[in-house]
Amino acid sequence: MTAARERQDTLTKPVGSLGRLEELSVQLAGITGSPRPSVARKAVIVMAGDHGVARSGVSAYPPEVTPQMVLNFLAGGAAINVLARQAGARVTIVDIGVAADLGEQPGLNSRKVAYGTADLTQGPAMTAGQAEQAIQVGLDVLSDEYDRGLDLVATGDMGIGNTTPSSAIIATVSGLPPARVTGRGTGVDDEGLARKVAAVEAALEVNRPDPDDALDLLQKVGGFEIAGLAGVIIGAASRRVPVVIDGFISGAAAVIAAGLVPQVRPYLIASHRSVEVGHAAMLEVLGLRPVLDLDLQLGEGTGAALAFHVVEAAARILSEMATFSEAGVSEKEG
Amino acid sequence: MTAARERQDTLTKPVGSLGRLEELSVQLAGITGSPRPSVARKAVIVMAGDHGVARSGVSAYPPEVTPQMVLNFLAGGAAINVLARQAGARVTIVDIGVAADLGEQPGLNSRKVAYGTADLTQGPAMTAGQAEQAIQVGLDVLSDEYDRGLDLVATGDMGIGNTTPSSAIIATVSGLPPARVTGRGTGVDDEGLARKVAAVEAALEVNRPDPDDALDLLQKVGGFEIAGLAGVIIGAASRRVPVVIDGFISGAAAVIAAGLVPQVRPYLIASHRSVEVGHAAMLEVLGLRPVLDLDLQLGEGTGAALAFHVVEAAARILSEMATFSEAGVSEKEG
Numbered sequence: 302m303t304a305a306r307e308r309q310d311t312l313t314k315p316v317g318s319l320g321r322l323e324e325l326s327v328q329l330a331g332i333t334g335s336p337r338p339s340v341a342r343k344a345v346i347v348m349a350g351d352h353g354v355a356r357s358g359v360s361a362y363p364p365e366v367t368p369q370m371v372l373n374f375l376a377g378g379a380a381i382n383v384l385a386r387q388a389g390a391r392v393t394i395v396d397i398g399v400a401a402d403l404g405e406q407p408g409l410n411s412r413k414v415a416y417g418t419a420d421l422t423q424g425p426a427m428t429a430g431q432a433e434q435a436i437q438v439g440l441d442v443l444s445d446e447y448d449r450g451l452d453l454v455a456t457g458d459m460g461i462g463n464t465t466p467s468s469a470i471i472a473t474v475s476g477l478p479p480a481r482v483t484g485r486g487t488g489v490d491d492e493g494l495a496r497k498v499a500a501v502e503a504a505l506e507v508n509r510p511d512p513d514d515a516l517d518l519l520q521k522v523g524g525f526e527i528a529g530l531a532g533v534i535i536g537a538a539s540r541r542v543p544v545v546i547d548g549f550i551s552g553a554a555a556v557i558a559a560g561l562v563p564q565v566r567p568y569l570i571a572s573h574r575s576v577e578v579g580h581a582a583m584l585e586v587l588g589l590r591p592v593l594d595l596d597l598q599l600g601e602g603t604g605a606a607l608a609f610h611v612v613e614a615a616a617r618i619l620s621e622m623a624t625f626s627e628a629g630v631s632e633k634e635g
Numbered sequence: 636m637t638a639a640r641e642r643q644d645t646l647t648k649p650v651g652s653l654g655r656l657e658e659l660s661v662q663l664a665g666i667t668g669s670p671r672p673s674v675a676r677k678a679v680i681v682m683a684g685d686h687g688v689a690r691s692g693v694s695a696y697p698p699e700v701t702p703q704m705v706l707n708f709l710a711g712g713a714a715i716n717v718l719a720r721q722a723g724a725r726v727t728i729v730d731i732g733v734a735a736d737l738g739e740q741p742g743l744n745s746r747k748v749a750y751g752t753a754d755l756t757q758g759p760a761m762t763a764g765q766a767e768q769a770i771q772v773g774l775d776v777l778s779d780e781y782d783r784g785l786d787l788v789a790t791g792d793m794g795i796g797n798t799t800p801s802s803a804i805i806a807t808v809s810g811l812p813p814a815r816v817t818g819r820g821t822g823v824d825d826e827g828l829a830r831k832v833a834a835v836e837a838a839l840e841v842n843r844p845d846p847d848d849a850l851d852l853l854q855k856v857g858g859f860e861i862a863g864l865a866g867v868i869i870g871a872a873s874r875r876v877p878v879v880i881d882g883f884i885s886g887a888a889a890v891i892a893a894g895l896v897p898q899v900r901p902y903l904i905a906s907h908r909s910v911e912v913g914h915a916a917m918l919e920v921l922g923l924r925p926v927l928d929l930d931l932q933l934g935e936g937t938g939a940a941l942a943f944h945v946v947e948a949a950a951r952i953l954s955e956m957a958t959f960s961e962a963g964v965s966e967k968e969g
Binding site for chain 2: 594596
């Protein structure tokens with residue numbers, strides 16, 4: 302990081318004039334251990350899972366949309382496909398808990414832990430064994446991606462109903478009341494929002510998750526895709542691969558990952574500030590300042606794929622720019 | 636624009652969930668007249684010019700840096716070269732008023748109006764004829780770029796001392812006191828900042844530019860690169876090419892362009908919020924909300940080249956995503 306910072310100060314621009322690009326480049330150097338890091342090989346890992354609570358009117362879309370969107374991802378027609386293609390990133394789709402049989406689908410990584418979680422308003426969303434299994438799926442998927450060549454990874458999610466467990470997680474960790482961190486997700490109306498807040502309140506009341514025990518929290522009020530992405534984050538950090546965190550659901554996964562393994566924190570890059578209420582509290586818990594602020598609230602890894610461009614710019618500036626002496630440019634006076 | 640908005644609402648995502656990408660895509664559709672615009676052919680036009688006031692200690696760098704950086708641009712070693720390359724954009728470098736003989740340089744577009752402006756603290760920065768000539772250079776350069784194929788253009792600047800005329804322009808148009816809109820530019824110290832504020836105050840006192848006459852304002856307290864970029868902006872808008880405005884100096888050019896031809900406004904995209912004091916007032920005058928906020932303060936078109944990725948993402952989302960019916964995904968309930 303010191304070498305990267307020193308190099309930044311010799312490049313043909315006023316010191317600090319590339320702001321967050323310079324900060325990001327120094328972070329990348331620290332993560333990778335290289336003073337001139339490359340982020341050429343990029344992947345977005347999208348974990349898909351269903352939620353028992355989704356049948357309780359907490360989402361604007363029916364649960365059938367989860368498997369339908371998985372097929373859309375595989376066909377290349379979803380937003381994450383478009384944005385990953387633009388960013389030169391591959392997309393890996395993982396069925397970690399979709400409540401439907403997807404069959405053999407070319408390109409689908411089938412690692413289903415169960416057909417969706419149990420309804421977290423009635424009891425734990427999953428068993429402790431399921432939570433551990435889902436984290437292991439994330440570790441395994443990251444490991445496979447690493448073996449294919451991986452310089453930069455993004456987290457993405459799909460799961461109708463998954464803002465509800467994410468709100469339950471951030472409410473528990475931040476201590477904020479559920480109404481303060483529960484938003485409209487894919488666009489529920491006022492009545493749907495009231496049902497969501499009530500569902501988060503019930504989930505916390507029924508399960509009493511321990512804010513200081515991330516595994517307990519994950520098991521009781523989490524989701525399979527959240528668990529899997531926590532595994533992805535831990536796996537990436539352990540291999541010194543920078544992880545770009547998407548929005549609200551990925552943020553919940555990052556909170557869980559940082560709870561399980563606090564050492565992951567410096568490996569995280571927050572891609573964007575989501576419109577979803579509660580995301581600000583999540584960024585605060587994680588101590589992260591987002592790269593973009595584009596009023597996004599889609600998930601799938603879309604914000605992270607957009608942020609890839611800025612992260613790559615940071616790496617390229619550090620590696621490709623000429624220094625003052627190379628270019629024969631006069632330095633600052635006085 | 637209506638067709639683009641209607642298409643956005645049929646794509647496989649909750650309505651509005653891609654926030655500013657959706658807004659930008661609708662703007663692009665309106666600018667280009669195409670409901671599925673493409674921004675494949677991109678260029679950054681960097682105008683370089685010197686400033687008489689630069690000899691008065693208003694910059695942290697000596698004026699020799701302007702021609703040195705032009706050579707650095709031509710060699711491909713500057714930040715704008717790196718970022719334009721990443722964005723798939725060509726870079727056009729124009730000597731519109733560098734105070735040195737650059738000779739015949741491969742790739743340099745030599746359109747010098749004069750060897751730098753006169754010192755705006757002593758009288759008009761340029762003659763009315765020079766101002767018109769410099770605007771014409773911008774129109775000509777844009778026209779040539781358009782003939783090469785151009786879907787998206789960015790403005791970039793190089794000119795030691797050019798935050799001083801830019802501050803004078805925004806102070807005049809906004810009515811704010813010079814101290815409120817004069818910043819540290821490339822990084823002057825407190826004494827240098829005091830000299831800059833005094834220079835802007837003197838420029839306004841000596842020249843009394845008319846805030847309602849953009850040509851008068853440009854001639855008295857502007858710069859050749861600012862005039863040239865105003866021409867680029869007017870030329871692009873007249874050909875229905877969206878223009879991505881870089882930071883503070885490009886913003887001054889946009890203020891001049893919008894003063895000369897108010898119809899350019901809907902063709903403008905503000906790339907980023909600059910650290911430079913006074914940029915906020917400029918964005919307010921222009922009525923623009925920036926795409927990025929990355930603590931940049933370099934110029935050269937760097938912020939605009941970074942924003943190209945987001946603008947391209949907006950266009951691609953509109954063109955490449957599947958609709959609900961194409962993908963067989965259920966729509967929102969109720």
